Amino acid sequence: MSVDRRRPLLVRVLLQPAVAAGLSLNDWDLLLRQARRANLAGKLAEQMDAGGWLDTLPEPVQPHLRSALLLSRRQVQMLRREVDLLRQTLAELPGPLILLKGAAYALGGQAAALGRLFSDIDLLIPSEQLPRCETTLLVHGWAFDDELDAYDQRYYREWMHELPPLHHERRGTSLDVHHTLLPPTARTPxxxxxxxxxxxxxxxxxxxxxxxxxxxxxxxxxxLFHEGELHNGLRDLFDLDALLREFGAIEGFWPRLAARARRIGLTRPLWLALRYTRSFLDTPYPDSLPDELGPPPGALALRLLDFSYARALRPDHDSCRLPGHDLAEGALYVRSHWLRMPFGLLALHLARKSWSRMTAAPKAPQVDAPGKPAGDR
Structure with a gap:
């Protein structure tokens, strides 16, 4: 079996699960640390279970994977109940409630949902329904996160594609209510x-x-390709890989995908998704598809993007970091804001956030999860 050792151990195992059979305990220790940091422990556990390897793995490894398996499956059960309650709460809204991302994968039965952990529910509604939706949610026990100051509230309401994050005061569920997929100020129409x-x-x-x-x-x-904080970047790349593989088997999907990207205005994010899923994960799709999405980025821009994503789309663990990682993360953070808003607004926003960070009180030291050595990366 051919194994590309330039890839992080986690990526190699997720692409070729049979590799796990030959891992030592030290390898498994590293693999589990990488999987936790990338939020892919559930996916790893699902693959081991589906391949029939889970019962044959070293005994110290099995409890970690069984726990991740149990957690991911329990989340789906709780999600259906929570979405049903949300549906009842917003039943008076005249338009559809459209689930996005992890909740959509899970309840829509997509392969990307297997083992996927998520922290909130993402909902899309028409923009004209936002005031009524917000009022209804607040009346029924939802509240905005306390740490948002007046500037953050204004940032969400005037410039972003969603309301400020909400949480249910009794059930603890988190909710993001979107009215579009990108900020109204974004450079992408x-x-x-x-x-x-x-x-x-x-x-x-x-x-x-x-x-x-x-x-x-x-x-x-x-x-994935409009965001600048990529702590779940590798997980999201695996989402794209799973969706491309699953939907690509549907007859006529590829030409419809290209036409839809042109219609909605998302040809560039799709072009980048195709480039990096194939580069990182060997994702299959028609070789002619990228050419149908318009001209690629310029040569210099593409070199910078390749440099940055080659570092940012890796597990957030010290064993996976490449030289220039911090520079790449910073560049993608600035790029995401450049894509979100015009220059004047961007300069004002970054200056305001930089000042907030400099004047903020120091955070308490991070406490690692039980069974996880302190300081683990």
Whole structure:
């Protein structure tokens, strides 16, 4: 079996699960640390279980994977209940409630949901329904996060594509309510109305929908390649890989995907998604597909993007860091804000956030999870 040792151990095992059979205990220790840091422990556990290897792994390893397996499956059960409560709360809204990202994968039955852990529910509604939606949620026990100051509230409401994050005061659930996929100030013009044309209904949850395959994949690409904080970047790249493999088997999917990207305005995020899923994960798709999405980035821009994503899309663990990692993260952070807003607004925003960081009180030291050595990266 051919194994590319230039890739992080976690990526090698997730791409070729049979590799796990030959790992030593020291290898497993490193693999589990990388998986936790990349938020991919559940996916690793699902692969070991699906391949019939879980019971044959070293005994010290099995409890970690069984715990991740139990947690990811329990999350899906709790998610359905929470979405049903949310559906009842917002039943008076006239438009569809469209689930996004992890919740959509899980309840829509996508392969990307297997073992996937997520911390919140993402919901898409038409922008004209935001005031009524917000009021209804606040009346029914939802509240905005306390740490947001007046500037942050204004930032979300005037310049972002979602309300400030919400949490349920009794159940502790987190919720992000979107009215589009990218900020209204973004440099990428987006046909948001097209997203509400043909959502797919979820059985057993009347009024709740997910995006059709093409739009679901495009949103996943936009989310990853417009964001600057990529602590879950590798997990999101595996999401894209799973969606491309699953949806690519549907007849006529590839030409519909390219046409839909042009229609909505997400050709560049899709181009980047295709480039880096194939580079990192050997994702199959028609070789002609990128050419259908318009001209690629310029040579210099592409070299900078390759340099940055080659570092940022790795497990957030010291064993995986390449030289220039911090520079790459900083460059992608600035790029994400450059894509979000015009220069004047960007300069004001970054200056304001920099001042907030300099004047903020020091954070308490991070406490590692039980069974995890302090300072583990």
């Amino acid at each position: 987006l046909d948001t109305r097209a997203l509400f044309e043909s959502p797919r209904p979820l059985p057993g949850l009347p009024g709740v929908f997910v995006l059709p395959p093409e739009d679901m994949l495009l949103h996943s690409a936009a989310h």
